[in-house]
Amino acid sequence: MGLFAIFVSAILVNNFIFSRFLGICPFLGVSKKIDSATGMSLAVIFVMTMAGTISWMLNQLLAVMGLEFLKTIVFILVIAVLVQFVEFFIKKTSPSLYEALGIYLPLITTNCAVLGVALLNVQNNYNIVQAIVNSFASALGFGMALVIFAAIRERMDNNDIPAPFKGTAIALITAGLLSMAFMGFSGLKI
Amino acid sequence: MTIIINALILMGVLGLISGTFLAFAAKKFEVKEDIRVAVAEKMLPGVNCGACGFPGCPAFAKAYVKGEAKNDGCLPGRRAGVPDKLKKLSEIKDDDLNAMGEKLGGDIQKIIEEIMK
Ligand code: SF4
Numbered sequence: 001m002g003l004f005a006i007f008v009s010a011i012l013v014n015n016f017i018f019s020r021f022l023g024i025c026p027f028l029g030v031s032k033k034i035d036s037a038t039g040m041s042l043a044v045i046f047v048m049t050m051a052g053t054i055s056w057m058l059n060q061l062l063a064v065m066g067l068e069f070l071k072t073i074v075f076i077l078v079i080a081v082l083v084q085f086v087e088f089f090i091k092k093t094s095p096s097l098y099e100a101l102g103i104y105l106p107l108i109t110t111n112c113a114v115l116g117v118a119l120l121n122v123q124n125n126y127n128i129v130q131a132i133v134n135s136f137a138s139a140l141g142f143g144m145a146l147v148i149f150a151a152i153r154e155r156m157d158n159n160d161i162p163a164p165f166k167g168t169a170i171a172l173i174t175a176g177l178l179s180m181a182f183m184g185f186s187g188l189k190i
Numbered sequence: 191m192t193i194i195i196n197a198l199i200l201m202g203v204l205g206l207i208s209g210t211f212l213a214f215a216a217k218k219f220e221v222k223e224d225i226r227v228a229v230a231e232k233m234l235p236g237v238n239c240g241a242c243g244f245p246g247c248p249a250f251a252k253a254y255v256k257g258e259a260k261n262d263g264c265l266p267g268r269r270a271g272v273p274d275k276l277k278k279l280s281e282i283k284d285d286d287l288n289a290m291g292e293k294l295g296g297d298i299q300k301i302i303e304e305i306m307k
Contacts (some may be wrong), residue, residue, distance in 0.1 A: 058204075061200075062200075065196050065200060066193065066196070067193065067196055067197055067200060070197060070200065070201070073201075074200075074201075074204065077204060077205070077208060078208075081208040081211065081212060084212055084215075085211075085212065085215050088215050088216060088218075088219040089215075089219055091219065091221050092219040092220075092221055095221075102245060102249075103245035103246070103249075
């Protein structure tokens with residue numbers, strides 16, 4: 001597959017949230033405000049790209065040593081270290097963003113989208129460039145979904161929503177509609 | 191057999207590398223925390239169970255110092271005397287606490303001992 005095809009398909013066709021349904025927890029948790037959604041997206045983009053790249057390299061090493069069965073545990077270790085690092089970094093550079101992200105920041109560790117991208121890179125036998133592009137694009141898709149959703153939710157605040165649908169209920173319905181809209185991309189032939 | 195040894199070596203080396211990296215990063219990006227929050231956090235059991243209704247002990251400590259949480263909010267710490275310790279902490283004035291921190295070189299554990307005296 002060409003790089004462009006990987007890029008587009010990771011963002012639109014196989015969008016992590018809307019078609020693979022990975023990483024739903026931060027998607028619902030950090031999407032109340034567009035600012036924190038953007039911050040979260042940037043953090044995820046960094047962690048996912050780095051994790052995808054490093055885990056790809058480690059996978060080569062594992063293959064040489066004949067230890068492929070340790071894949072999952074090694075990838076999780078890499079992700080945890082990266083998340084910890086991002087946490088230090090954000091805490092130092094932007095305490096307000098740190099407050100806004102709250103518990104969802106350490107939870108990137110358990111964001112299955114990050115582990116998912118690392119495992120998908122390996123499963124699809126990507127080479128290093130493809131792996132980096134795929135990781136970055138997937139993260140971009142994740143971030144885009146988060147920001148779109150946060151924007152919609154911010155607007156919903158100003159609308160008169162019937163009482164039974166307020167809060168999470170309408171958010172879930174919106175997410176479902178968005179996901180259906182993204183299904184339109186699945187016919188995309190590149 | 192070699193597989194086991196290989197696995198052990200690999201995980202050991204990886205753990206060592208990441209540990210060192212994080213230790214350096216923690217030093218480099220160190221943030222001066224409010225000493226009261228730091229002390230309150232150290233007084234808690236540190237199991238991060240969330241029974242207090244906050245996402246983990248650091249959040250509870252922060253909320254307590256801000257006055258948003260009660261001193262007996264931490265369930266696991268109740269029997270271990272945490273409410274008592276937290277109460278004592280609130281009774282100390284800012285200046286005294288800062289002076290204490292300076293005298294003891296910022297060693298949180300020693301500060302707690304001093305408070306409990
Ligand atoms: S209940 Fe206590 S131990 Fe549990 S998270 Fe809260 S402060 Fe920590």
